[in-house]
Amino acid sequence: MTAYYLTTPIYYANDVPHIGHAYTTIAADALARFHRVRGDDVFLLTGTDEHGINIERIAAELGLTPTQQVDAVTAAFSALWAELDIEYDRFVRTTEPTHRRAVVALWQRLQASGDLYRGVYEGAYCPRCEAYYQPDELVGRDCPVHGLPCDNVAEENWFFRLSRYQDALERLVRETDFVQPTARRNEILGVIRQGLRDFSASRRLVRWGVPVPGAPDEVIYVWIDALANYLTGIGYPDDPKTFERFWPAKLHLVGKEIIRFHCLYWPALLLSAGLPLPQQVFAHGWLTKDGNKISKTTGNTVDPRALAAEFGADAVRYYLLRAIPFGQDGDFTRRAFVARYNADLANDFGNLVQRATTLAARHAHVPVAQGKPGAPEIALREAADQLSDRVTAAFESFALHEAASVVGHFVGEVNRYIDKTAPWTLARQGSFDRLGVVLDHTLEAARLAAWYYVPILPRAATDAHCRLAGARPLPGGGTFDPTRRHVVNVGPPLFPRLAQQVGDVTLAK
Ligand code: MSP
Numbered sequence: 001m002t003a004y005y006l007t008t009p010i011y012y013a014n015d016v017p018h019i020g021h022a023y024t025t026i027a028a029d030a031l032a033r034f035h036r037v038r039g040d041d042v043f044l045l046t047g048t049d050e051h052g053i054n055i056e057r058i059a060a061e062l063g064l065t066p067t068q069q070v071d072a073v074t075a076a077f078s079a080l081w082a083e084l085d086i087e088y089d090r091f092v093r094t095t096e097p098t099h100r101r102a103v104v105a106l107w108q109r110l111q112a113s114g115d116l117y118r119g120v121y122e123g124a125y126c127p128r129c130e131a132y133y134q135p136d137e138l139v140g141r142d143c144p145v146h147g148l149p150c151d152n153v154a155e156e157n158w159f160f161r162l163s164r165y166q167d168a169l170e171r172l173v174r175e176t177d178f179v180q181p182t183a184r185r186n187e188i189l190g191v192i193r194q195g196l197r198d199f200s201a202s203r204r205l206v207r208w209g210v211p212v213p214g215a216p217d218e219v220i221y222v223w224i225d226a227l228a229n230y231l232t233g234i235g236y237p238d239d240p241k242t243f244e245r246f247w248p249a250k251l252h253l254v255g256k257e258i259i260r261f262h263c264l265y266w267p268a269l270l271l272s273a274g275l276p277l278p279q280q281v282f283a284h285g286w287l288t289k290d291g292n293k294i295s296k297t298t299g300n301t302v303d304p305r306a307l308a309a310e311f312g313a314d315a316v317r318y319y320l321l322r323a324i325p326f327g328q329d330g331d332f333t334r335r336a337f338v339a340r341y342n343a344d345l346a347n348d349f350g351n352l353v354q355r356a357t358t359l360a361a362r363h364a365h366v367p368v369a370q371g372k373p374g375a376p377e378i379a380l381r382e383a384a385d386q387l388s389d390r391v392t393a394a395f396e397s398f399a400l401h402e403a404a405s406v407v408g409h410f411v412g413e414v415n416r417y418i419d420k421t422a423p424w425t426l427a428r429q430g431s432f433d434r435l436g437v438v439l440d441h442t443l444e445a446a447r448l449a450a451w452y453y454v455p456i457l458p459r460a461a462t463d464a465h466c467r468l469a470g471a472r473p474l475p476g477g478g479t480f481d482p483t484r485r486h487v488v489n490v491g492p493p494l495f496p497r498l499a500q501q502v503g504d505v506t507l508a509k
Pocket residue numbers: 008009010011012019020021023024049226227228229253254255256257258285286287288293294295
């Protein structure tokens with residue numbers, strides 16, 4: 001079995017999750033589920049980033065201790081993941097003692113490599129990004145990501161020798177497909193070519209963090225702390241067996257605003273620590289509303305729990321994965337959400353499952369596969385046989401929207417197959433041999449669509465598979481076999497059609 005270790009970023013525990021956080025996690029879960037049905041040894045890691053000056057400040061504003069603050073937010077994140085059917089293997093909290101041990105172990109390796117030295121930092125710091133900025137990176141006096149003023153920081157602390165890894169990082173990014181997609185790789189190459197500067201690796205003014213070994217009045221820079229979660233999650237340093245089974249990670253899935261940390265800092269820290277590098281970082285785009293990034297700072301958030309409560313988790317997953325080309329930005333509107341739900345889920349997939357199961361139940365007396373497949377069946381089989389390659393190619397290239405659309409296209413073909421073969425006419429004419437063939441092909445094709453939809457619509461696709469085949473979807477079920485025995489159950493519509501007006505209400509928090 002191939003190990004497939006993938007991660008989401010760990011989310012700042014400064015506020016409850018919004019739809020942008022759900023986006024990354026849903027994408028990671030779809031990929032993880034795809035690799036699980038393929039038979040890979042999958043490990044999906046997520047968690048919360050609980051240290052840093054921002055959390056300290058927000059807790060103080062709310063009159064809470066940092067611990068009360070992060071406990072409440074972490075509970076909101078895990079509740080959301082349960083509602084969205086996210087099957088993660090481990091949820092790391094950076095306040096866990098095991099994580100602190102991992103951070104200290106990593107720090108000691110950096111020190112042993114001679115990559116930490118004392119220096120003085122003076123300049124801009126964005127507390128929301130927890131990042132230092134050079135004057136030429138600022139927009140006026142503001143942070144380039146948040147558009148808000150940076151703090152001016154002047155302190156002596158530890159520096160990490162990022163500059164030492166300039167050539168190694170350039171080779172890594174230029175010669176391999178470590179950074180995906182291409183636009184992000186070019187962006188990182190541009191940053192490297194400007195010359196990499198060492199960065200502050202500890203903070204004196206921050207209390208809420210992992211203390212620097214031997215210097216209890218300083219904490220380790222929160223991004224070193226946060227990145228180390230990818231090691232903690234699979235047992236570093238206490239469980240070397242699990243760690244060796246899964247490290248290096250196959251994929252770090254991140255949003256495009258944090259590539260500098262994942263594509264430069266992280267590989268440099270690992271090189272310094274003498275640990276193997278992850279295979280790939282894929283950066284997706286932003287969910288926007290009216291063209292602006294959805295974020296707490298902008299105040300235009302959308303609550304994914306409310307959306308899932310109203311339309312179901314599958315509908316939320318489907319919209320995010322299908323409507324936005326993965327890697328690009330995409331605007332989120334309720335009207336588009338409802339339109340897609342109705343077109344693809346209610347009218348196409350839901351309808352197919354309903355038609356196939358109802359037809360089969362109505363003609364349950366028809367003998368199995370007595371007649372011979374004709375031209376429509378041969379065409380259907382061809383489409384079914386191509387499904388596996390197409391879905392696999394889409395997932396392997398992180399074209400998650402494509403994976404969803406390939407299955408959706410097949411659903412359309414099966415619906416057209418039913419229209420063309422008109423089983424109701426065959427029944428009226430008493431052509432039972434032919435009807436048997438059509439029913440078997442219909443059920444099997446619908447089952448196959450459900451099987452391939454599982455990573456995207458886990459709940460509805462599993463339900464559909466059970467209704468069409470009398471069994472849950474299992475690894476190995478991705479081949480088309482109309483001689484399969486189908487034990488059919490008719491159920492209520494999987495995706496009841498929504499009135500279009502539901503889409504007119506604006507999306508408020
Ligand atoms: N804590 C850091 C990550 C540390 S990883 C070692 C952090 N946290 S965050 O809470 O700000 O959110 C991180 C991720 O949430 C982004 O990288 C992105 O994946 C996701 N998103 C947050 N807002 C988003 C959108 N509006 N659209 C899409 N994804 C967004 O950064």
